[in-house]
Amino acid sequence: MRIKSPAKINLGLEVLRRRKDAFHDLSSIMLAIELCDEVRVCSGGHAEIFEQHDEFSRSGLTEQALNAYGRSARVKTKPNASVKKLIPIAAGLGGGSSNAALVLSAANHLSGHALSDSELADVASLVGSDVPFFLSGGCALVGGRGEIRKRDLPIPNVWILLANPGVELSTPDVFRELDNSEFTSGARTSVLAASLAAGQPQWNLLHNGLQAASERLCPPIREMLVALRVHTPWTLLSGSGATCFGIFEIEEAALAAEKDLAKAGYWTWAGRPMDRWTITDLRI
Numbered sequence: 001m002r003i004k005s006p007a008k009i010n011l012g013l014e015v016l017r018r019r020k021d022a023f024h025d026l027s028s029i030m031l032a033i034e035l036c037d038e039v040r041v042c043s044g045g046h047a048e049i050f051e052q053h054d055e056f057s058r059s060g061l062t063e064q065a066l067n068a069y070g071r072s073a074r075v076k077t078k079p080n081a082s083v084k085k086l087i088p089i090a091a092g093l094g095g096g097s098s099n100a101a102l103v104l105s106a107a108n109h110l111s112g113h114a115l116s117d118s119e120l121a122d123v124a125s126l127v128g129s130d131v132p133f134f135l136s137g138g139c140a141l142v143g144g145r146g147e148i149r150k151r152d153l154p155i156p157n158v159w160i161l162l163a164n165p166g167v168e169l170s171t172p173d174v175f176r177e178l179d180n181s182e183f184t185s186g187a188r189t190s191v192l193a194a195s196l197a198a199g200q201p202q203w204n205l206l207h208n209g210l211q212a213a214s215e216r217l218c219p220p221i222r223e224m225l226v227a228l229r230v231h232t233p234w235t236l237l238s239g240s241g242a243t244c245f246g247i248f249e250i251e252e253a254a255l256a257a258e259k260d261l262a263k264a265g266y267w268t269w270a271g272r273p274m275d276r277w278t279i280t281d282l283r284i
């Protein structure tokens, strides 16, 4: 089974507090976008021949997801998975989490739904904080360490430009770099979520509590944001970075900005958000 594995951006991300389990409580708005990896999954057993293709490779997080799935669903033979990467890695776009979630969904589909939706969500949250979001994507307000889907939000009718300076950033390093003074209440994210729900997004409320920490670890982010702001006032770091995005209401403006940032040497992608999905919507 071949499936698309979409990336995400965070329209809002507030870090509320450090927890005893070494994670942080967050309030965040996640939005799936049409930038996709491709995942291949086949059920285990002798009947299936697992082909490795040059551009496909196995990944640590998808192997972890399959092991967790095998333990929970008690399938006799572990399914196989490989990924063709197009989403930059360690970039704040959730590529690895997306791959893991869609491998879980595909494995469950191939098993004839050995696990219920809520059991699958439990397995997903064991694999990673962002993994449950990617079981259905779309746009959502999330809480906890990122694994609790609190509210579905409508998909904003905008164009998104991504830019990345070509530096990988480790999520744990960014969280470690956070200062207690950078923790906030979550109020800004709630207001932004309410504006999205009302169909009138207040883009001036875009906010990422990890941005200052990411910029300290990766100074090129600041210069890249300056280049993005030439084209739109609505710019932000996604997740723990180093990818940043700009929001555009007009396609031509997004494409013109993309040309400019690509010329300056940044990795770029311009496209649309992606609606909520089920595994069959993502089949190739």
Ligand code: C5P
Binding pocket: 022, 023, 024, 025, 026, 127, 128, 129, 130, 144, 145, 146, 171, 172, 175
């Ligand atoms: O959940 P995930 O495996 O993606 O998290 C990777 C690391 O990022 C965690 O081990 C932790 O250091 C940090 N993290 C955090 N708070 C979160 C999510 C992630 O501190 N809410």
